[in-house]
Amino acid sequence: MQRNGLLGQLIQGLCCLPGVGPKSAQRMAFHLLQRDRTGAEQLAKTLLQTLDNIDYCQQCRTLTEDKLCSICSHPGRDQSTVCIVESPADVWVVEQTAVFNGVYFVLHGRLSPLDGIGPEELGLELLEQQLSSGAVKEIILATNSTVEGEATAHFVGELARKYQIKASRIAHGVPMGGELEYIDAGTLSHAFNGRREID
Amino acid sequence: MSDHAIYLEPAFVLHSRAYRESSLILDVLTQRLGKVSLLAKAVKNKKNTEISACLQPFNPILVSFYGNTGLRVLSDVELEPPKILLEGKALYCGFYVNELLKYLLHTDDPCPEIYLIYRRFLEQLQENFDNLETLLRFFELQLLEALGYGLQLTHDFSQDKAVVSEKKYHFIPDRGPVESKQGFISGDTLLSLQNKVLKSRQALFEAKKLMRLVFDFYLQGRQLRSRTLIKQLYQS
Numbered sequence: 204m205q206r207n208g209l210l211g212q213l214i215q216g217l218c219c220l221p222g223v224g225p226k227s228a229q230r231m232a233f234h235l236l237q238r239d240r241t242g243a244e245q246l247a248k249t250l251l252q253t254l255d256n257i258d259y260c261q262q263c264r265t266l267t268e269d270k271l272c273s274i275c276s277h278p279g280r281d282q283s284t285v286c287i288v289e290s291p292a293d294v295w296v297v298e299q300t301a302v303f304n305g306v307y308f309v310l311h312g313r314l315s316p317l318d319g320i321g322p323e324e325l326g327l328e329l330l331e332q333q334l335s336s337g338a339v340k341e342i343i344l345a346t347n348s349t350v351e352g353e354a355t356a357h358f359v360g361e362l363a364r365k366y367q368i369k370a371s372r373i374a375h376g377v378p379m380g381g382e383l384e385y386i387d388a389g390t391l392s393h394a395f396n397g398r399r400e401i402d
Numbered sequence: 403m404s405d406h407a408i409y410l411e412p413a414f415v416l417h418s419r420a421y422r423e424s425s426l427i428l429d430v431l432t433q434r435l436g437k438v439s440l441l442a443k444a445v446k447n448k449k450n451t452e453i454s455a456c457l458q459p460f461n462p463i464l465v466s467f468y469g470n471t472g473l474r475v476l477s478d479v480e481l482e483p484p485k486i487l488l489e490g491k492a493l494y495c496g497f498y499v500n501e502l503l504k505y506l507l508h509t510d511d512p513c514p515e516i517y518l519i520y521r522r523f524l525e526q527l528q529e530n531f532d533n534l535e536t537l538l539r540f541f542e543l544q545l546l547e548a549l550g551y552g553l554q555l556t557h558d559f560s561q562d563k564a565v566v567s568e569k570k571y572h573f574i575p576d577r578g579p580v581e582s583k584q585g586f587i588s589g590d591t592l593l594s595l596q597n598k599v600l601k602s603r604q605a606l607f608e609a610k611k612l613m614r615l616v617f618d619f620y621l622q623g624r625q626l627r628s629r630t631l632i633k634q635l636y637q638s
Contacts, residue, residue: 221423316627316631317417317497317627321634322634350460350488350493350496354493358631387452388485389455389461389481390455
């Protein structure tokens with residue numbers, strides 16, 4: 204198979220997508236060129252447009268085409284409660300649960316000294332500005348349940364304490380429909396440590 | 403493959419980085435083989451959350467892997483209870499120690515002592531929130547000894563005299579203390595480090611300075627990010 208020329212470039216380009224290897228990229232390229240040229244044109248235009256227009260929200264750093272994202276600019280959202288997440292994908296997941304009516308702050312990563320990621324890379328200065336302004340009353344730390352996620356939560360928690368803001372960490376433990384027999388020891392020990400009283 | 407297979411080796415993950423979409427490359431401290439690099443295939447898949455939970459740093463685990471040297475392939479992992487849970491400041495100390503080990507240990511250089519020292523240190527770390535600094539200093543001393551860089555703390559080599567607790571000293575990392583009026587460390591601190599008792603704040607402060615000097619020397623100019631992070635966290 205000839206890999207140079209425009210077709211080769213397209214296949215190579217599609218390989219940058221997650222989960223797409225050379226074989227799938229090849230199928231996609233042929234599909235777009237042989238069967239769905241209008242779809243391909245649309246895709247190309249949209250890609251260019253999104254690249255030009257989508258940037259970080261000035262308040263929460265999620266991806267948006269406006270200065271403020273639809274959540275931050277929504278009048279019905281509670282601006283005094285901020286949920287801290289690691290990535291824009293996490294915002295979508297939490298939004299789907301429809302249990303949270305505040306606003307978000309996206310870190311785009313987590314503290315990991317061994318990878319050279321510190322507070323500067325996570326935009327914590329912007330978060331500190333928001334906390335110091337006095338508008339925030341509570342933060343919810345919804346970073347991942349990994350060692351780095353915990354370290355990040357602790358760091359942000361300390362920031363909140365500095366400004367006397369209530370900070371809480373999301374619970375972790377037994378999943379819905381989970382049977383104890385099949386749950387790993389780590390999760391179960393977390394569930395026991397985080398148990399709560401029945402009222 | 404079976405010639406070079408290792409089964410259920412006690413270990414700790416020091417650091418992991420993403421490789422491709424769902425795999426990880428791990429730096430693992432094993433008991434018998436020292437630090438090894440392992441490729442953990444497809445552990446970030448939804449089906450394998452249990453495995454990726456085991457592969458978090460600070461968990462005592464038993465790893466099975468195969469391969470000769472260089473990058474080996476992880477075949478199985480299980481938790482070795484009791485689990486070690488680090489929180490808050492202790493977690494950051496853990497990162498610091500992991501960073502030290504990552505840079506100071508050579509790959510495939512067996513050193514069973516270091517595994518044992520590290521394990522004991524983590525166990526103490528989760529219980530003693532107030533003594534973090536003392537624990538760290540003694541861990542660092544033991545680590546240097548196990549690496550073959552043990553500190554000579556009791557003898558002023560320039561004058562060929564024993565260290566006296568009332569005097570001040572400078573320290574040369576690969577040689578030892580030298581008496582000096584502007585020295586940053588007192589003889590008293592040097593002797594108490596030797597006897598593994600650090601009590602006063604002044605002694606702790608001096609010991610920290612000493613360790614920083616020694617580790618900066620052996621890290622050959624490499625900056626430790628976790629050190630900067632701890633500073634940022636507790637200065638603000």
